[in-house]
Amino acid sequence: MRALAREAFDKSFWIFAVAALVTGIACYLVFGAESFGEALTEDATLVGFLVPKLGAAVLIAAFLQALVPPSIFAKYMGSETGLKGMAIASAAGTVTPGGPMTSFPLVTMLRDSGTGIGALVTYVTAWTTTGLQRVFMWEVPLMGPEFATIRFLASIPLGIVAGMLARLFPARALPETVKQAGE
Amino acid sequence: MELIAMWGLAVALGGLVWLKRGPAETMTAMRKALDRCLRVMPRIAVAVLTAGFVGRLIPSDIVVQHIGPDSGLSGTLIAMLVGGFIPAGPIISFPLVVVLSQAGAGTVQLITLLTAWAVFAIHRIIIYEIPLMGLRFSTIRLVSSLPLPLIAAGLTSLMLSAIH
Numbered sequence: 001m002r003a004l005a006r007e008a009f010d011k012s013f014w015i016f017a018v019a020a021l022v023t024g025i026a027c028y029l030v031f032g033a034e035s036f037g038e039a040l041t042e043d044a045t046l047v048g049f050l051v052p053k054l055g056a057a058v059l060i061a062a063f064l065q066a067l068v069p070p071s072i073f074a075k076y077m078g079s080e081t082g083l084k085g086m087a088i089a090s091a092a093g094t095v096t097p098g099g100p101m102t103s104f105p106l107v108t109m110l111r112d113s114g115t116g117i118g119a120l121v122t123y124v125t126a127w128t129t130t131g132l133q134r135v136f137m138w139e140v141p142l143m144g145p146e147f148a149t150i151r152f153l154a155s156i157p158l159g160i161v162a163g164m165l166a167r168l169f170p171a172r173a174l175p176e177t178v179k180q181a182g183e
Numbered sequence: 184m185e186l187i188a189m190w191g192l193a194v195a196l197g198g199l200v201w202l203k204r205g206p207a208e209t210m211t212a213m214r215k216a217l218d219r220c221l222r223v224m225p226r227i228a229v230a231v232l233t234a235g236f237v238g239r240l241i242p243s244d245i246v247v248q249h250i251g252p253d254s255g256l257s258g259t260l261i262a263m264l265v266g267g268f269i270p271a272g273p274i275i276s277f278p279l280v281v282v283l284s285q286a287g288a289g290t291v292q293l294i295t296l297l298t299a300w301a302v303f304a305i306h307r308i309i310i311y312e313i314p315l316m317g318l319r320f321s322t323i324r325l326v327s328s329l330p331l332p333l334i335a336a337g338l339t340s341l342m343l344s345a346i347h
Contacts, residue, residue, distance in 0.1 A: 004218065012226060013226050016229035020232040020236065031239065039236060042235060052186055054224070056192070058219045062219070063200045064196065100310070100312075104311045104316070120320070124312075128301040134273055142277050143281065151294045154338035162324070162331060166323050175316070175319040
């Protein structure tokens with residue numbers, strides 16, 4: 001519990017707290033008390049709207065993880081080549097939860113098990129652009145479902161495009177540990 | 184409406200986990216969710232406050248002029264540049280997008296900005312990607328990702344014109 005409190009109120013919390021205070025004071029000085037009060041009520045309402053949505057969002061993400069662990073896809077990625085490998089990589093990246101501290105160790109694991117450059121680049125790109133956890137935790141609550149859906153749809157091909165471009169690099173340009181196409 | 188849909192989805196997925204993986208894993212998933220919620224909540228509260236104040240301080244005509252819905256290709260390129268250089272995670276970038284959106288930025292420009300931030304995120308490359316995967320891998324991935332924000336922008340404008 002104490003560890004949780006320490007993480008919840010970590011350095012980035014205090015940086016934001018100070019930033020909120022400074023910008024709040026600036027607002028008060030520039031626009032006066034009335035406008036400051038308006039901004040405060042508006043923001044508090046937004047936070048009030050966000051909290052129940054965030055609760056649902058983290059539950060959705062956690063249940064999705066339990067249903068479709070990314071390691072399921074990892075098993076197939078090393079053995080599949082070409083477009084099929086990249087399609088699997090794209091799906092795996094989309095369901096991989098968490099920040100870079102969980103996804104990049106998985107990327108090194110994939111590389112060591114023989115996944116080619118195309119599928120590796122596809123995986124990283126899909127995780128950052130179509131990652132479901134980010135969509136549900138941040139985008140839907142803050143920007144609304146329409147914006148989130150449009151951005152998600154527009155991002156579906158990105159992983160495979162980046163993977164195909166990465167495969168155009170000649171074998172000698174690649175890191176020694178990575179194969180060109182995974183064959 | 185949105186809130187009911189989200190909780191409906193959460194409950195349905197929870198039922199599915201219960202059926203397929205059993206009660207123990209359902210409880211683990213719920214505990215993980217609660218944990219994550221408690222961790223990010225205080226940060227989100229102060230980040231939203233900051234974003235709201237900053238939004239009032241930024242003159243919205245500047246935002247509209249540079250990355251508004253009618254800013255065209257140059258607005259898209261500016262959004263790509265700004266997004267690529269946000270050195271922070273989602274706790275900063277998403278409230279920033281909310282602020283820019285309220286100040287009058289266009290949907291195409293915001294999606295370009297988010298895509299550029301997602302694929303180029305400088306802090307993530309320096310802290311995680313280069314140490315774990317090497318400079319060559321990062322370079323290949325970055326070069327291959329250069330057109331992505333513009334592709335996302337193009338697909339977004341196609342979808343928007345199809346809707347409206």
